[in-house]
Amino acid sequence: METLYFIIPAVIYLCLVALVFLIWAIKTGQFEDMEGPRHRIFFDDE
Amino acid sequence: MEQYKTENSGLSIPTDEITMPKACYHCGQTLPAGPFLEIIDGKDLFFCCQGCLSVCKYIYNANLGGYYEKRNANRPQKPPELPDNYMAINEDPRLVKDYGNLKEASLIIEGIHCSACIWLIEKVIGGIDGVSSAGVNFSNNRAKVRWQGEKTSLKEIIRSIASFGYNAIPYDPYIIEIPLTLKNKDILIRIAIAGFGTAAAMFMAEGLYAGYFWGMDERLRFFFHWLSLIVTMPAVFYSGMPFIKGAYNGIRNRSITMDMPIASGVLITFLYSAWATVNNLEYVYFDSAAMFIFLILMGRYFESSAKRRAGNITERLLSLRAKTATLVKDGIRKSVPVHSIKAEDIIEVKPGEKIPVDGVIIEGISRVDESMLTGESMPVKKTTGANVSGATINIDGTFLFRATGVGEDTILSKIIRMVEDARTQKAPLQNIADRIAAYFVPAITAIAILTYIYWSVRDPAHAVLYTAAVLIISCPCALALATPAAIITGTGAGAKEGILIKSGEVLENIHRATHIVFDKTGTITEGKIGVTDIIAAGNRRSEGREKEVLRLAASIEQFSEHPIGKAIVREAAETKTDLYSKIEDFTSYSGKGIEGGVKNLKVIIGSKKFIIERGLEVTEELLSAEEILNREGKTSVFVSYGPQVSGIIGVSDRIREGALSAVKNLKNIGLKVTMLTGDSKKIADVVARKAGIENIIAEVLPHDKEAVVKRLQDAGDVVIMVGDGINDAPALVRADIGIAVGSGIDAAIESADIVILNSNPLSVLNAIKLSGKTFKVIKENLMFSFFYNILLIPLASMGYVAPVLAGIAMPLSSLIVIGNSIKIGRGKL
Numbered sequence A: 001m002e003t004l005y006f007i008i009p010a011v012i013y014l015c016l017v018a019l020v021f022l023i024w025a026i027k028t029g030q031f032e033d034m035e036g037p038r039h040r041i042f043f044d045d046e
Numbered sequence B: 001m002e003q004y005k006t007e008n009s010g011l012s013i014p015t016d017e018i019t020m021p022k023a024c025y026h027c028g029q030t031l032p033a034g035p036f037l038e039i040i041d042g043k044d045l046f047f048c049c050q051g052c053l054s055v056c057k058y059i060y061n062a063n064l065g066g067y068y069e070k071r072n073a074n075r076p077q078k079p080p081e082l083p084d085n086y087m088a089i090n091e092d093p094r095l096v097k098d099y100g101n102l103k104e105a106s107l108i109i110e111g112i113h114c115s116a117c118i119w120l121i122e123k124v125i126g127g128i129d130g131v132s133s134a135g136v137n138f139s140n141n142r143a144k145v146r147w148q149g150e151k152t153s154l155k156e157i158i159r160s161i162a163s164f165g166y167n168a169i170p171y172d173p174y175i176i177e178i179p180l181t182l183k184n185k186d187i188l189i190r191i192a193i194a195g196f197g198t199a200a201a202m203f204m205a206e207g208l209y210a211g212y213f214w215g216m217d218e219r220l221r222f223f224f225h226w227l228s229l230i231v232t233m234p235a236v237f238y239s240g241m242p243f244i245k246g247a248y249n250g251i252r253n254r255s256i257t258m259d260m261p262i263a264s265g266v267l268i269t270f271l272y273s274a275w276a277t278v279n280n281l282e283y284v285y286f287d288s289a290a291m292f293i294f295l296i297l298m299g300r301y302f303e304s305s306a307k308r309r310a311g312n313i314t315e316r317l318l319s320l321r322a323k324t325a326t327l328v329k330d331g332i333r334k335s336v337p338v339h340s341i342k343a344e345d346i347i348e349v350k351p352g353e354k355i356p357v358d359g360v361i362i363e364g365i366s367r368v369d370e371s372m373l374t375g376e377s378m379p380v381k382k383t384t385g386a387n388v389s390g391a392t393i394n395i396d397g398t399f400l401f402r403a404t405g406v407g408e409d410t411i412l413s414k415i416i417r418m419v420e421d422a423r424t425q426k427a428p429l430q431n432i433a434d435r436i437a438a439y440f441v442p443a444i445t446a447i448a449i450l451t452y453i454y455w456s457v458r459d460p461a462h463a464v465l466y467t468a469a470v471l472i473i474s475c476p477c478a479l480a481l482a483t484p485a486a487i488i489t490g491t492g493a494g495a496k497e498g499i500l501i502k503s504g505e506v507l508e509n510i511h512r513a514t515h516i517v518f519d520k521t522g523t524i525t526e527g528k529i530g531v532t533d534i535i536a537a538g539n540r541r542s543e544g545r546e547k548e549v550l551r552l553a554a555s556i557e558q559f560s561e562h563p564i565g566k567a568i569v570r571e572a573a574e575t576k577t578d579l580y581s582k583i584e585d586f587t588s589y590s591g592k593g594i595e596g597g598v599k600n601l602k603v604i605i606g607s608k609k610f611i612i613e614r615g616l617e618v619t620e621e622l623l624s625a626e627e628i629l630n631r632e633g634k635t636s637v638f639v640s641y642g643p644q645v646s647g648i649i650g651v652s653d654r655i656r657e658g659a660l661s662a663v664k665n666l667k668n669i670g671l672k673v674t675m676l677t678g679d680s681k682k683i684a685d686v687v688a689r690k691a692g693i694e695n696i697i698a699e700v701l702p703h704d705k706e707a708v709v710k711r712l713q714d715a716g717d718v719v720i721m722v723g724d725g726i727n728d729a730p731a732l733v734r735a736d737i738g739i740a741v742g743s744g745i746d747a748a749i750e751s752a753d754i755v756i757l758n759s760n761p762l763s764v765l766n767a768i769k770l771s772g773k774t775f776k777v778i779k780e781n782l783m784f785s786f787f788y789n790i791l792l793i794p795l796a797s798m799g800y801v802a803p804v805l806a807g808i809a810m811p812l813s814s815l816i817v818i819g820n821s822i823k824i825g826r827g828k829l
Helices: A004-027 A036-040 B050-061 B066-074 B084-088 B115-126 B154-163 B178-214 B218-239 B241-252 B259-278 B286-310 B313-319 B411-425 B432-458 B460-473 B477-496 B504-512 B520-524 B543-557 B563-574 B608-613 B620-631 B659-668 B681-691 B702-714 B726-734 B747-751 B761-797 B803-825
Strands: B036-040 B043-047 B096-099 B102-110 B131-137 B142-148 B167-171 B324-329 B332-337 B346-349 B358-363 B366-369 B380-382 B399-405 B499-501 B515-519 B525-536 B584-589 B593-598 B601-606 B635-641 B644-655 B672-676 B695-697 B719-723 B737-741 B754-756
Touching (some): A004 B178, A004 B218, B036 B050, B043 B050, B115 B131, B115 B142, B154 B167, B178 B218, B241 B259, B241 B286, B259 B432, B286 B477, B460 B761, B460 B803, B499 B761, B504 B737, B504 B761, B515 B702, B520 B525, B520 B719, B520 B761, B525 B543, B525 B563, B543 B563, B543 B593, B543 B601, B543 B644, B563 B635, B601 B608, B608 B635, B620 B644, B644 B681, B659 B672, B659 B681, B659 B761, B681 B695, B737 B761, B754 B761, B761 B803
Parallel strands (some): B515 B719, B672 B695, B719 B737, B737 B754
Antiparallel strands (some): B036 B043, B324 B346, B346 B399, B499 B754, B525 B644, B584 B593
């Protein structure tokens, strides 16, 4: 049972990392164009 | 097809000897000094870069070489010419942001069809010397370009894009886009944080519930409570801040909205739980508080996304204005920006150009497409002395005019002002949930206070717990979700049918309407001219001869730009009529008629007057046919072949299929139906009779349509206005509910509450039915939520509801409401 005191905060911490990453993605506009990138990947011919 | 493969396509295929083409075989761009040469499929081909070369090789290796032939065949002969006055685009600081040596502009790109267009545009812009970055957003067809000011210019960039057949219009992103994007981002971040808090608090709550039934180590429980408190705090105080602020403003302005119960529910749940945590009590409800915020924010996000797509009406109207004009001064023609034109300036307008400002023609004859102002599809003939309006389109003649109305005095500016006035004067539709909130909050507060007073006398130790149970049970989850859940599914179901509903309030209010007003053109009728009758000369009806009349007319009219001509050609294509391939000596007599030779005989097409002028005789029988067509509000086009008049083609704005049954059904559900039009009473009567409409208001000037709607409203009607043109925009805004019909993007669509994309009149009926269905579900949801509260609040205030039960009942009630709402999307409308 004692491990819970360690594991749960650890899980929350991991979630927090994901959250920070998600907020970064929103702020840098990753969700603004949901159409273009999936087409554009085929066109990078440089 | 042959003609498209000529030199000037820029994509010719070198054959025997090596001749150096001008453009890259793959991408069509100008070849650099040292092009890449490769022998592919036995041909010497030139490329601008290794990338194009590899792609081409890959295509041939996959046996897809036919792609190039097909592509070249479908390619327009030459890229559209850039209008001269495009060169007058200036680097206005509102459009071009200056970052020292880097400049940035946002462009709306017209003509994007597929992802390949995006690739092409990015490549075109990116290939310009001095451009440092270029990105096209596929979702909204907008591009952002950055370039070095000393190496290239905005003009150069727009010219390059235009040379590939796309139109680029610079716009100010601070007006349309950035505020909405920021708002969307803000909501998304709040959702992310609320979601994190909800997930974390929920999984700990599961452990706590298990502990409630099977026992739990008190230290662990204490630990869970504190952790939940910490993860929920940002969800409540950051994600929930808009609701808390809204509630605070509501109190200050003495108007209670739904924000109030949301904020109080969340705050009370959270604060009680925090208090319980600090005092190490048994029950906390952090998960409920966080989940509640998460769900409500999701609803707001959907709403804001819908608005973002809609854009800003005033901005759209402004974009209709011409940007530049050709000023004639002392015999010299000069391209100038529109805003620099003053009254009394002389301006030249060429065919195909937008008329920049309002004025009076002083020289020349032309026809002008005024449909954007008047809604009428027929071009209007204008000669010396006629008034012309800014933003309308000149069709076929060149003329000079003297500017009379500029800037704020043009008709378009007046329409923009009318839209804005109507908008500010219109009482906002009332949201049912907000109306209920006004009673709900005081009632619950009173019950909670009474509960506390009662229990602090009877059993002081439990007074706080029981009071908290009342407040938590009454936390208006179901109430707050009742409307948004139904509206989200309702708008979703509408979108599938091509009915876009801009706000939930509209869906809640259509069912109150008593009167529906249709603007004739474009809603009851198709809004463009079509062939209705073909009458061949000779007493007997004969399909073969009628077909011949159409064949002759369409063969000649295919060279005409006139809308009637286009309608005849369209009719021929629809009925699969073959056209004569050899037409000799095509001549057009502006505004009168056209002629051309078929098989050595002359075909003359035009009005009765024109035909008689040309010395042809019209038989008695055809004259009476014309008389009938005339009475039905149709225009007669006479067609002659050789010495004889071979028939008449009747054209008019045709009534839409489904108009009659839509009107009948609308009457059946108890609506008064009225048709509004700028046309003459005669034409209006004919159309109204066919569509089954008795009330007609004809000969209404465009800017009076709004006044008509207002008059009906003053008489006590709740009015739905159905329209399509920009001229309808003020009326659409003025009406209680505005419905725009049509598939294009234009100002009418922006000013309407509901947009119907498929232009089927029955969709108007479906939209109304959908609203009724949604409203019914909202009522059911509210009934359920009341039932739940009326049942459980007395129990809670008597101390019978165990806190864990309250914690389970709360999300359950939300789920029931959501489940009930899903049924709107099921079944037929």
